[in-house]
Amino acid sequence: MFKIIRREEMAEGTVILNEIEAPLIAKKARPGQFVILKANETGERIPLTMAETDPEKGTITIIYMVVGKSTALFRDLKVDDGYQDVIGPLGKATHLEKVGKVICVGGGTGVAVLHPITRALKEIGNDVTCIIGARTKDLLILEEQMKAASNDLRICTDDGSYGHHGFVTQVMQEVLDQGGVKLVVAIGPVPMMKAVSNITKGYDVELQVSLNPIMIDGTGMCGGCRVTVGGKTKFACVDGPEFDGHKVNFDELMLRLGSYLDDEKESHDHYCRVRGE
Amino acid sequence: MAETAAKKAKKEKIPRQAMPEQEPKVRARNFEEVPTGQSAEAAMQEAARCLQCKKPACVAGCPVEINIPAFIQQVKDGDFTAAITTIWETNALPAVCGRVCPQELQCEGVCIVGKKGDPVAIGNLERFVADYERKHREAKPPEKSEPTGKKVAVVGSGPSGLTVAGDLVLKGHEVTIFEAFHKPGGVLVYGIPEFRLPKEIVFSEVAGLEKLGAKLECNAVVGRSVTIEELFEEGYDAVFIGVGAGLPRFLNVPGENLIGVFSANEYLTRSNLMKAYLFPEYDTPVIQGKNVVTLGAGNVAMDSARTALRLGADTSRIVYRRSRDEVPARGAEVHHAEEEGVDFHFLTAPTKFFGDEKGRITGMEGLKMELGEPDASGRRRPIPIEGSEFELECDLVIIAVGANANPLLTQSTEGLKLNKWGYIVADEATGKTSKKAVWAGGDIVTGSATVILAMGAGRDAANSIHDYLTWGW
Ligand SMILES: Cc1cc2nc3c(=O)[nH]c(=O)nc-3n(C[C@H](O)[C@H](O)[C@H](O)COP(=O)(O)OP(=O)(O)OC[C@H]3O[C@@H](n4cnc5c(N)ncnc54)[C@H](O)[C@@H]3O)c2cc1C
Ligand code: SF4
Ligand code: FES
Numbered sequence: 001m002f003k004i005i006r007r008e009e010m011a012e013g014t015v016i017l018n019e020i021e022a023p024l025i026a027k028k029a030r031p032g033q034f035v036i037l038k039a040n041e042t043g044e045r046i047p048l049t050m051a052e053t054d055p056e057k058g059t060i061t062i063i064y065m066v067v068g069k070s071t072a073l074f075r076d077l078k079v080d081d082g083y084q085d086v087i088g089p090l091g092k093a094t095h096l097e098k099v100g101k102v103i104c105v106g107g108g109t110g111v112a113v114l115h116p117i118t119r120a121l122k123e124i125g126n127d128v129t130c131i132i133g134a135r136t137k138d139l140l141i142l143e144e145q146m147k148a149a150s151n152d153l154r155i156c157t158d159d160g161s162y163g164h165h166g167f168v169t170q171v172m173q174e175v176l177d178q179g180g181v182k183l184v185v186a187i188g189p190v191p192m193m194k195a196v197s198n199i200t201k202g203y204d205v206e207l208q209v210s211l212n213p214i215m216i217d218g219t220g221m222c223g224g225c226r227v228t229v230g231g232k233t234k235f236a237c238v239d240g241p242e243f244d245g246h247k248v249n250f251d252e253l254m255l256r257l258g259s260y261l262d263d264e265k266e267s268h269d270h271y272c273r274v275r276g277e
Numbered sequence: 278m279a280e281t282a283a284k285k286a287k288k289e290k291i292p293r294q295a296m297p298e299q300e301p302k303v304r305a306r307n308f309e310e311v312p313t314g315q316s317a318e319a320a321m322q323e324a325a326r327c328l329q330c331k332k333p334a335c336v337a338g339c340p341v342e343i344n345i346p347a348f349i350q351q352v353k354d355g356d357f358t359a360a361i362t363t364i365w366e367t368n369a370l371p372a373v374c375g376r377v378c379p380q381e382l383q384c385e386g387v388c389i390v391g392k393k394g395d396p397v398a399i400g401n402l403e404r405f406v407a408d409y410e411r412k413h414r415e416a417k418p419p420e421k422s423e424p425t426g427k428k429v430a431v432v433g434s435g436p437s438g439l440t441v442a443g444d445l446v447l448k449g450h451e452v453t454i455f456e457a458f459h460k461p462g463g464v465l466v467y468g469i470p471e472f473r474l475p476k477e478i479v480f481s482e483v484a485g486l487e488k489l490g491a492k493l494e495c496n497a498v499v500g501r502s503v504t505i506e507e508l509f510e511e512g513y514d515a516v517f518i519g520v521g522a523g524l525p526r527f528l529n530v531p532g533e534n535l536i537g538v539f540s541a542n543e544y545l546t547r548s549n550l551m552k553a554y555l556f557p558e559y560d561t562p563v564i565q566g567k568n569v570v571t572l573g574a575g576n577v578a579m580d581s582a583r584t585a586l587r588l589g590a591d592t593s594r595i596v597y598r599r600s601r602d603e604v605p606a607r608g609a610e611v612h613h614a615e616e617e618g619v620d621f622h623f624l625t626a627p628t629k630f631f632g633d634e635k636g637r638i639t640g641m642e643g644l645k646m647e648l649g650e651p652d653a654s655g656r657r658r659p660i661p662i663e664g665s666e667f668e669l670e671c672d673l674v675i676i677a678v679g680a681n682a683n684p685l686l687t688q689s690t691e692g693l694k695l696n697k698w699g700y701i702v703a704d705e706a707t708g709k710t711s712k713k714a715v716w717a718g719g720d721i722v723t724g725s726a727t728v729i730l731a732m733g734a735g736r737d738a739a740n741s742i743h744d745y746l747t748w749g750w
Binding site: 024025028038042043044045069070073084085086087088089090216217218219220221222223224226228233238252255256258259260263264266267270271 | 457458459495496498501502503523524525527529533534536539540542543546547551552556557558559560561562564635636683684685
């Protein structure tokens with residue numbers, strides 16, 4: 001069992017943080033890599049990119065949004081409970097390089113994944129502007145941490161309750177227009193990454209995105225995680241999860257992520273019935 | 278002389294004892310094992326059909342050379358415990374092999390009785406003996422040697438890895454198995470369905486290994502969680518790599534990434550390992566097609582097409598680009614699939630898949646083929662017939678056209694020689710690789726093959742590893 005030693009709720013309880021004892025994974029993991037978690041015997045294998053690792057303490061931290069049956073099951077795990085299985089680190093680590101001016105764009109729980117990457121990019125000497133967004137102020141996560149990890153933090157809310165009133169893409173475009181940006185890293189919901197990609201294509205910048213397709217094994221054995229990048233099929237679990245954001249077929253990814261929407265509802269309803277809700 | 282002739286005549290009269298099976302209509306809708314097992318009487322009757330050949334062809338036909346006439350004689354005498362002891366000398370997983378070996382190409386294919394009539398049902402007898410022992414636990418487990426203090430890491434818990442672990446633990450070495458999945462067994466657990474090989478059998482074999490002292494580390498993806506180099510640094514003296522083939526082949530035709538197009542690996546893993554057939558009690562779903570097409574005609578394809586029926590398909594079709602004569606699956610699987618209502622379309626190949634606005638598959642286009650000259654594999658090459666395009670409606674497609682070598686481990690290990698397809702180059706007799714103290718065997722060396730060949734490779738490697746640990750490289 002992989003024990004949970006810290007648990008926090010964020011964004012009005014819709015987002016959960018778990019710090020988990022996993023010394024071997026913590027020792028090996030690098031920014032951008034993910035783990036696969038399975039709560040119990042009957043559980044699903046769920047991939048989540050690590051938000052934090054502490055090799056000394058032997059822990060990894062994951063931050064996830066409660067969206068369906070499996071994450072609802074995760075939510076019910078308390079401190080001292082644990083995950084039956086945690087597998088990793090999986091996937092390729094982020095390619096980190098000093099390029100100069102960088103923009104990191106994050107939305108939703110993508111901000112959690114973006115955090116260690118932002119910090120690492122800054123640590124090796126990049127000038128990092130970070131733009132994070134949420135629907136409304138109370139759903140924003142990791143503001144303090146992102147502030148510390150970047151040179152300049154911009155915040156956006158769709159409803160204007162905090163920071164810039166509008167989308168991250170608008171602020172990103174302003175920063176791009178100031179010139180000099182070499183690299184954009186965007187991690188968040190697929191529509192956000194697609195919108196970012198549509199804008200950055202018009203500039204002379206590279207775009208790095210982190211994809212989160214449905215996975216089973218995470219070792220290249222099933223092909224369930226396949227995504228189309230530059231017209232070629234790639235397995236996100238071994239070839240990614242990070243790809244050139246100007247080449248990813250986001251529409252296909254979005255459709256494939258919806259493969260089991262009906263089943264997820266059935267599974268969730270079943271879970272609620274079992275719990276007597 | 279006259280007496281032996283009379284004896285022979287009598288023997289020939291005993292017909293091959295049929296294996297009782299669930300009715301095709303019933304079993305096509307459940308996941309319980311298809312053959313239900315024989316009675317002791319039937320097994321003894323069957324054993325009486327063996328001629329006890331002086332030069333038994335069956336033994337030579339068995340990749341691990343089980344002493345077949347000896348164990349059959351013991352079955353005939355009703356001494357099932359002696360029979361299992363005989364089998365264990367060369368085969369640690371008889372309950373598995375009795376069920377999944379291609380006997381018609383091996384022992385039974387060359388059985389002398391089979392020259393005129395049906396061969397002795399060696400596979401069924403092996404299964405009977407193993408099941409009897411699992412139920413009664415009467416045989417003495419093999420003796421374990423004194424501890425040697427040597428440590429061996431086995432990567433992968435498929436049949437090759439389990440064999441290596443079993444052999445070396447008995448020889449007194451400390452063995453740890455590293456398995457990427459959360460459950461051990463390899464293809465036996467994630468690939469081959471419950472209705473053909475109940476998982477309880479595999480887990481009971483693994484539990485036996487653990488009882489002997491082998492350690493099992495699941496969730497350990499070697500190459501990511503830990504590298505081979507690090508295993509040596511941690512004090513392992515030798516490493517065996519038995520990671521299987523494990524990279525699904527796709528067809529590279531348009532529409533292959535539509536929802537509802539699966540690799541057989543994904544489809545079967547969802548259903549078997551993750552138990553999607555018990556959804557929603559188990560959380561992992563799988564798409565339940567009404568009109569299912571499986572591409573390919575090996576064991577993997579049969580398993581997929583039959584699983585689809587059990588998950589509620591109205592039609593389950595096998596589409597294969599060669600003819601019936603080239604079908605690589607076990608005879609019994611093809612026969613079972615046909616009985617259950619799987620439709621076979623030979624000499625047809627897919628050219629594209631169509632979908633709807635939600636990205637879900639709605640059909641495929643195929644071409645008719647004819648057979649041309651033999652290709653590298655010695656089989657006649659299928660050639661498309663121009664203008665023979667046709668369409669097939671379907672809402673689930675399973676691609677079961679083979680596997681390639683998964684590069685995850687091999688690319689993270691320096692000094693490991695690979696062939697041009699990415700499989701590990703290993704000495705045929707010993708399993709030694711180009712890297713010191715590293716052995717390999719099973720599908721990662723041969724490409725997709727069989728359980729028994731993987732076990733045979735494991736046995737050879739175990740012997741070689743033992744020699745190394747005793748005498749040096
Ligand atoms: C659906 C299906 C049906 C089949 N039916 C038959 C049949 O009827 N008869 C027959 O004889 N053969 C059959 N086969 C073939 C047979 O199962 C294989 O040839 C055999 O299992 C190969 O054994 P192996 O030990 O090489 O590897 P596998 O059984 O493939 O096991 C390899 C194991 O290694 C693990 N692994 C992979 N990478 C790593 C890593 N980096 N770190 C740690 N662990 C790792 C995998 O998770 C897996 O558990 C079938 C195969 C399939 C897929
Ligand atoms: S070849 Fe057939 S008849 Fe001869 S010993 Fe083997 S099983 Fe018996
Ligand atoms: S998750 Fe199975 S291949 Fe990527």
